[in-house]
Amino acid sequence: MKKIVFGRKGFNKLSADDKVFFLFVDVMMFAVLLLVVLPMLNVISSSVSDPNAVMQGRVFIFPEGFSLAGYKAVLKDSKILNGYLNAILYTGATSFLGVITTILAAYPLSRKDFVGRNGFMMLFTFTMLFSGGLIPSYLLIRDLGLIDNRLSLILPGLVNTYNIIITRTFFQSNIPDDLLDAARIDGCGNTKFFIKIVIPLSKSILAVIALYFIVANWNAWFKAYLYLNDKSKFPLQLVIKEILFANSMNAADGASAASNEGVKMDALSEVIKYSSIMVSCIPLWCIYPFVQKYFVKGVMIGSIKG
Amino acid sequence: MKQKNAEYSLSMKSRKSRTLKRIAPNWDLYIMILIPLILLLVFAYYPMFGLQIAFKRYSASGGIWGSQWVGLDQFSKMFNTPKFVQVFFNTLKISVYYILVKAVVTVFFAMLLNVVRNKYYKKTVQMITYMPYFISTVIMVGILSQLLNSRIGLYGNICNLFGIEAVDIWSKPQYFAHIYVWSGIWQNLGWNSVIYLAALSSVDQELYEAASIEGASRFKQLIHIDFPSIMPTFVILFILSVGSMMSLGYEKVLLMQNPLNLSASEIISTYSYKVALQTGTDYSYGTAISLFDSVINLVFMAFVNQLSKKVTDSSLW
Incomplete structure (x- = not known):
């Protein structure tokens, strides 16, 4: 019996209708591929092009001339380096503590003999439908005295109901009840069972959750924008936001363009924008090929029981 | 009578102790x-209590709990502000536009990608189209504002190449919704299709075999097998997106706003942020x-959920 009807059959054996259809699909997908790749290529090329070529609008898909002036300026900027360190701190702390919080909630909720689990579960899932919103949250952080405190970026993000649900689903379908019974007979309590058996069996879901936390926190900027005033505490995204959106988009049309020096400065500042975009994207793009499958796995687990 | 009471209290006691007996061995789960x-x-429930200030006149001295109750004054102020009406319709327009385009384009893309015969080609398309999802909002809007710059961006360059005068689309309110929606599609298309591809891969292969023995072309199978098999998933996702219809996030819109496009780009979430915090x-x-x-979101969600329960059998609750 053939498993995949059209996959195994040679292309020539197909009917004319199918040939046309398959070709059409391949071409469409190629068009999608180009639509995604070309804009990114333009950004990458602009970041390494000669600033004047960028300024004159000569960069399309490939670099025009070659210059690392943008990158040099970006790497010399102590704000960027500082932003990097802050982002690593916030992302690392939130992800580490977030994973711990997630499994501490998910494991009890996965146990059938946990009295009151439906009530707890409702308490958690309700927050997915309804929330206090931005302003009450801001007032809470303010009243707790956490404005301008690094904890304001870490603590509120630790409980994530979606992550708890997919971890709980994983526990339910991967930790058999028999295992717990057997451990109990050997005199193993809940805590010991959790640490010695559940966690080692759940490394893959822990990786998925950790990655979710890492990406979400690496990319976050709004909480920092809201809660922090001290620039030395800004994470990378906020620093880059200031670089990208500081001078409004048509600033170069203004007076500074008149002088030669001004043109040069504007050209550089445009290339700096492209380089700082790249500097922010490169870390995630480096790990992306290796971790992509874990993200998809998480979506699958989550969709079993959404 | 007394006996009955005694019996009753005994049964209460034993029930209590039974519950206790079930809780006691798992005491450490409660600590966890x-x-x-x-x-x-x-961080989630306390702010919900903070919502009461919507019915009060917040004062710094009174705080959340001590400020003066004013009933629905804030809401009547809201409906009497012309700006709010504009903001409301901006939100509605952008949301509906995005939800519809997203639903159609994602389903279309997932079904076509599922047809691709070459495994490696399929994998490559998936891998590349997932990538933009991992770009942060700041970077995404940064890339957008560079690419769509009418002077030095890719868009401007292409227009120049063909000798067309590039319109500065950032300063024209009528383009805002298009930029927002299509950049969202660009960023999320691949990722949103994951769940449909999973649904498609679980379709019984015998259906395809039977269909091809009957002489149905792949295109016919797409319409009669693939499409019905992703409908339940589609309905659920559609309910979810309608349920969050009015909650267009402020993060992306805030970054895309400039004084010139504000008449189209001010939405409920950014407006509420600005009057309170900016x-x-x-x-x-x-x-x-x-x-x-x-x-409004909750009401929308409940309504669509009921509707789909009646019409299609698939529902969220």
Whole structure:
């Protein structure tokens, strides 16, 4: 019996209708591929092009001339380096503590003999439908005295109901009840069972959750924008936001363009924008090929029981 | 009578002790959940109590609990502000536009990608189209504003190449919704298709075999097998997106705003943020706006859920 009807059959054996259809699909997908790749290529090329070529609008898909002036300026900027360190701190702390919080909630909720689990579960899932919103949250952080405190970026993000649900689903379908019974007979309590058996069996879901936390926190900027005033505490995204959106988009049309020096400065500042975009994207793009499958796995687990 | 009471209290006692007996061996599970529970109560539930300021006139001295009750004053102020009406329709327009385009384009893309015969080609398309999802909002809008710059961006360059005068689309309000929606599609298309591809891969292969023996072309199979098999998933996702219809996030829109496009780009969430935390400090008014927004969302979701329960059998609850 053939498993995949059209996959195994040679292309020539197909009917004319199918040939046309398959070709059409391949071409469409190629068009999608180009639509995604070309804009990114333009950004990458602009970041390494000669600033004047960028300024004159000569960069399309490939670099025009070659210059690392943008990158040099970006790497010399102590704000960027500082932003990097802050982002690593916030992302690392939130992800580490977030994973711990997630499994501490998910494991009890996965146990059938946990009295009151439906009530707890409702308490958690309700927050997915309804929330206090931005302003009450801001007032809470303010009243707790956490404005301008690094904890304001870490603590509120630790409980994530979606992550708890997919971890709980994983526990339910991967930790058999028999295992717990057997451990109990050997005199193993809940805590010991959790640490010695559940966690080692759940490394893959822990990786998925950790990655979710890492990406979400690496990319976050709004909480920092809201809660922090001290620039030395800004994470990378906020620093880059200031670089990208500081001078409004048509600033170069203004007076500074008149002088030669001004043109040069504007050209550089445009290339700096492209380089700082790249500097922010490169870390995630480096790990992306290796971790992509874990993200998809998480979506699958989550969709079993959404 | 006395005996009955005694019996009753005995049965209560034994029930209590039975519950206790079921809880006691798992005492450590309760300690485990304590930390997440406290964080949940503080950072998710306490702000819900903060919503009461929507019915008060917030004063710095009174705080959340001590400010003066004003009933629905904030809401009547809201409906009497012409700006709010504009903001409401901006939100509605952008949301509906995005939800419809997203639903159609994603389903179309997933079904076609599922047809691709070459495994490696399929994998490559998936891998590349997932990538933009991992770009942060700041970077995404940064890339957008560079690419769509009419002077030095890719868009401007292409227009110049063909000798067309590039319109500065950032300064024209009528283009805002298009930029927002299509950049969202660009960023999320691949990722949103994951769940449909999973649904398609679980279709019984015998259906295809039977169909091809009957002489149905692949295109016919697409319409009669693939499409019906992703409908339940489609309905659920559609309910979810309608349920969050009015909660267009402020993060992306805030970055895309400039003084020239504000008449189209001011939406409920950014408006509420601005009156409370940016240009103004009217916490009560801002909270009233966002509460109104959340309630509309819940109502929408319940409505669509009921509708789909009647029409299609698939529903969220």
